Amino acid sequence: MDINLALAQLPQQFVNGLTLGCVYALLALGYCMVYGVLEMLNFAHGEVFMVGGYLGWGVISVLIVGAAPAAAPLLVLVVMLVTAMVGAGALGVGIERFAYRPLRSSSRLAPLISALGVSIFLQNTVMLAMGTRGKMYPTRAIIPPEWTLSFGDVTITGTRLLIIGLSIILMFALNYFVQGTRWGRGMRAVAQDREEASYLGIDANKMISLTFLVGSVLAGAAGVLIGLYYTQVDFLMGWAAGMKAFTASVLGGIGNIQGAMLGAIVLGLVESLGAAFISPAYKDIIAFAVLVAVLVLKPSGLMGENLPDKV
C-alpha cells in the first residue's frame, strides 16, 4: 500500500470518521442515559434508530417523486427529521412501558431477554413490511450537490456538513436540556437516587419515560442522518450501529454523557481510518474488538468511575 496515497487520504478519512462519529454519538447518548437511569442495556435502541431511518424514507416516498430534486429541499429535510424524531420517540416510550417497566422488579436477566426480544421483533417486522433490500435515500435530491466545502484534498459535502452541524446542535440542545432545565434536573435526580427523588415529589416513572423519549428522539434523527450519509436504510442497520454506539458509550464510561460523545467520535475515527487503511470488511469487527478490549482492561471506560459492589 502506497504510504503517500494513504497519507493523502488521511484528512478525508478524518472528516468521514468525524461524521460517522457524530451519528454514533447521537445514538450513544440514548444508551448512556437509559443506562444511567435504569442500569440496563437497551438492546432495542438500535432498532429505534433504524425505524427512524425508515420513517424518514417514508416522508421521502411521499414528498419526492423519482430522483428529481425536491422543490423545497430544506422543507423536506425538516419534515423528515421531525417525523422520524416524533415517531422514534413514541416508539421508545412505548417499548419502555410495555417491555421493560413491568419487569423492573424481576431478575436481572428478564429485562435483557425482553430487550433482545424487542430488538429481534422490530428488526423482522420492519423487514417483513419493508422488504429485505433496503430503501434508497435520494440524498442528492434533498441536499444539493453544490453545497460543498473544499480545502485542498478534502471535500466536505453538504451531507457531511449537515450531519456534523445538526449533531452538534442536537448535542448542545441535549446538554442544555439535561443540565439547565427542570425536567433535565429531574432526570438526573432519578438517575442518581430514585428514592431520594421521590421524597421531593419527583415521579420516577415519568422521568424514566422522559429519558427514553429524549434518547429515542435523538436516535430517530440519527437514523435520518445515516440514511442521508449512506443513501440508504436497511433493516439490519440498527443492529450494527447499535453495537457500535454501545461500544462508544462504554468506551467513554457508561453513564457519562460527555464520555459517550467523546467515545463515539473516537470510535467513528477508528472505524473510518481502520476501514481505509486496513480493510473495509473488518470494520465491524474493529468496533467489537475495541469493545471487548475496553471492557476487559478497563471496565469503567475511559472517563468513567469504578463502581464498588454493594454488599
Place this chain on the structure above:
Amino acid sequence: MGENHRLNQPLLRLQEVDAAYGPIRVLSRISMEVNRGEIAALLGANAAGKSTTLKCIMGSVRAARGRIEFDGCDITSLPTTRIVAAGVGLVPEGRRIFTRMTVEENLRLGAFIRAGEKSVEEDIAKVYSLFPQLAQRRHQKGGTLSGGEQQMLAIGRALMTRPKLLCLDEPSMGLSPILVESVFDIIRDIRAQGTTILIVEQNAEMALELADRAYVLQGGEVALHDTAENLLSNDEMRRAYLGI
C-alpha cells in the same frame, strides 16, 4: 366549623401501624401524634423502628395495618409523590443530597413539584439567608461540601417543598457537637416560622433538649411517651436503650 375542627386535630396521627420489610416484622401497633407547631421526637436504639416509622409516613414503606392521617386526610396508602405534595417533607438519614449536582440545583429540585411559581425564587433566597454558607457555595457540587454543609443543604432542599410537617431522620449523625447545636438552632428557627417538626434521633439527650414531646421506640413498639422534660429525668430511658 369544619376548618376549626381540622386545625384542632393533630397534624399527623398514626394509629396502630404495623410494618414489615419483606418478612421482617419491624413495627408493631405504633400509635403517635404530632400537634401543629410542636417539635416531636422519635427516639430509641438502632433497629428500634424509628426510620421505618418515617418511611411509613412518607409512603416508601407500606403500612401492613393501621392508619396514618395527615392534616385531616388519610395518607396510609398514598404514593410518596402525593404525600410530599400534601405537605410532608423529609430530610433523609445520611443526608442523601445529589452529590453530582450543585447546591443550587439541589435546591431547585426541592421545588420540582412547584415549578413555574415566582415564589420559588423567594424561597431560594430565604434558604440562602438561613444558610449563608450555602450561598457562598451555590455553584459547587454537593459532593464537595462538608458533612455539616450537606446537612444544611438537605434541610434547605426539604424546606423548598414548603412542608407543613418537616421530618428529619437522624440529622446529628456524623456531625460534631458544635455543628449539631447549630443545626438544632436552625430547626428551632424553622419551627418558629410555623413549620411542625418531627425529628428522629438516636442521640436521645440532644433531641430531648430540642423537642416538646417524645416517643421512645423499643423493638418496634412504643415503649415510652411523655413530654421531653419528663423523659430527661426518667430512668426507664436507659432500660429502653441498653436493657437492664
Place this chain on the structure above:
Amino acid sequence: MERLGIISNNFTTLEAASSAMGRLRAAFDAIDQRYRLGAVVLLAAAFPFLVGQNPYLVRVAGTIGLYVMLAVGLNIVVGFAGLLDLGYVAFYAIGAYTYAFLASPHFGLHLPFLAVLPLAALAAAVCGVLLGYPVLRLRGDYLAIVTMGFGEIIRILLINLAPITNGPNGISKIDGANILGVNLNQVLEFGFLRSESVVNYYYLSLVFAAGCLLVASRLNRSRIGRAWQAIRDDETAAQCMGIHKSNLKLLAFASGALFAGVAGVIFAAWQQFVSPETFTLNEVVTIFCMIVLGGTGRLLGVVVGAVVLVTLPEFLREYSIYRMAIYGAVLVLIMRYRPQGLLGKAAERVRPVLAGDQVATLAERVESHCLPGPLAQPLPAGTPLLEVADLSKSFGGLKAVQGVSFTVRQGEIVSIIGPNGAGKTTLFNLISGLYRPSSGSIRYLGRSIVGLPPHRLAALGIVRTFQNLRLFGGMTVLENVLVGLHCRLEGGLLSIVLNTSSFRRTESIARAKAIALLDALGHGLAERRDDLVLTLTYADRRRVEIARALASGPRLLLLDEPVAGMNSAEAEEMMNRIGHLRDAGYTILLIEHHMNVVMGISDRVVVLDQGRKIAEGTPEAVQKDERVIEAYLGRRRSKWAKTTA
C-alpha cells in the same frame, strides 16, 4: 382477511393444545419418573420404524436431537449459572468447523469421527474458558454484549479468512461419520432391519442428545449444580458458603461450549457441509426461545422447547418469514406474562431419601466420608481464634473502622454492639473477606487471613450469616443446607458425570447430614425440607440460614443480627440455641441490637462508636460504662448512668 382467519384458527388450536398439554402433564406427573424416562427412551428409539423410516420425519427428529444438545448446553450457562451468553453459537461453529478441517478434502485430512469428536469438543471447551476468563467478572448486560460481539467476530472471521475457512462458500464434501468401521452414510442392515442413512444419523443424534441430557441432569443434582444455582440466586452468599465463584462460572461456560461443540461435530458429519450462514445471532435467539419457552433452568422444559420450535415451523411453513418476528415477540411476552415458561415450575422430584432409622446410622458415619470439618479437631478452650489488630477501613474520605483491636477465643460468645454508623457491619465484612482492610491485621489461628477470598475462609472454618437473610430463593430448604456442605464434599466432575457409586454414597450421606442438621433445629424443618425456602416463615428462614452455616462445619460462626425481626419469644429461643452451639464447641461472634440477647448470652461485649472501639468487657461492665451510655443516649450528660439500687 383470509390470513387472519388462518391465524385465528391456529390460535384456537393453540389453546386446545395448551389445555391438552396441561392434562397430559398431569397424567405424566403421576407416573414414576424412571418408568417415564424409560418409556420416552423406548419411544424415541422406535420412532424411525414407527413412521416407516419416512426420511422427512426422521430428519426433523434428528434435528430436534441436535437442538436439544444446543439448548441443554445453553441452559447450563443461562439457566443454571445465570450468565447471558449471546455468543453461544460460536462454539457450535468451532465444533463444526473443526470437524470440517479434520475430515474433508479441504485440507486433505480424513480423521475418523471418534478421533475428531473429542478434539472438537475440547477445542470448543477451551475457547469457552478463554472467552469466559476475562469476561466473567463483568455485569450481566456487559457480559451479554461482549459475548455477542465475540460470536459476531467468529462469524466474520469465518467469512473473511477464506484461505482457512473457504469463506462464505463454506466447506463441502465433508466425510460422513465412520464409527468403528461402520459408515453411517450407507444403508445398514441388522438382521431383518434395514436403516437408511438418515435413520443412522438420527440415532447418532439421539444417542448424543440423550447423553447430554444425562450429563446435564447429573450435574444439576450434584453439588456443582447446586453451586451454580446458588451463584445465580445470590453470588455473595454463595461465596461465603465456600463456593469458588469464578471457577464455577468458568465451568458452566466451558460445559455449555463443550455441548455446543459436540453438536457442531454431529451437524457437520450429518450435513457434510458447513458455512458461516448457519452460525448467526438468529440461531442463538432461537435456542434462547427454546429455553425460555420451557422455563429457564428446567431440563424437561428445554426438550419441550426444542421439540416445539423445530416442529412448529415445519407445520407452519407458509409463515416461515414471520418466524424470527414471532420469536422476538415470544421472548417479550413470556418474560412479561409467564417468566417460568409454558411448563411452569418444576415439581420437585427429589430421589427418595433414606428412612428415619437409616438416617441415624448414616449420620454417625458422616464424618468419615466428608472432609473433616474443623470441629473434628477440637481446640482447648481459651485458644485465641481470631485476632483483630489495629484494623482500619476507609471508603474514600469516610473512615468506617479506625484502629479496632480485639481477640475472640475458642468457646466464647462475643457480641459487637454500638450505635448506628458505628462500623459493625463493615467490621464483619472485613473479617468475612468481603472487604479488604485499609490497614491492620486479622489473624485466624495465628495465620493472617487478610486478602483471602470468602470461599477460602469458609474452607478454613469461618462462616457467616447475613443481616438481611441471604438464602437461595430458588432452592428448597434441603438444597440450601446442602450448599453449605459444598466445601466439605469430595467428588470431582468425573465422578459426578459418571455417577460412580462413591459419588452416590457421598450424596446420600450429605443429604442425611443435612436432614440431621435441620432436625436438630426443630420446628418441623426436616419435614419441610423439600419446600421452597421462600415459603417458610421468617423465623424458620433464619433457622435454615443457621443450619446452612453449620453444614459447612465451621469453627467460628459470625452471626449478623440473628434475631432481627423476631419477637421476644423467638429471640429467646434463638438465644438458647446459640448458647447450645457454644456448648457444642463452636465459637461465636455476633452483631446484635437486641440488648436482652446480647446481655443474656455474651461472654464478652465489644462496643464500637464512630468506627472506634470504646469499651470491652463483660455485659454487666459494659452496661454501666459511662462512655457506652453516652454513646447511646447522649454526649454531655450521663444522667442515666446511675447504677440501679
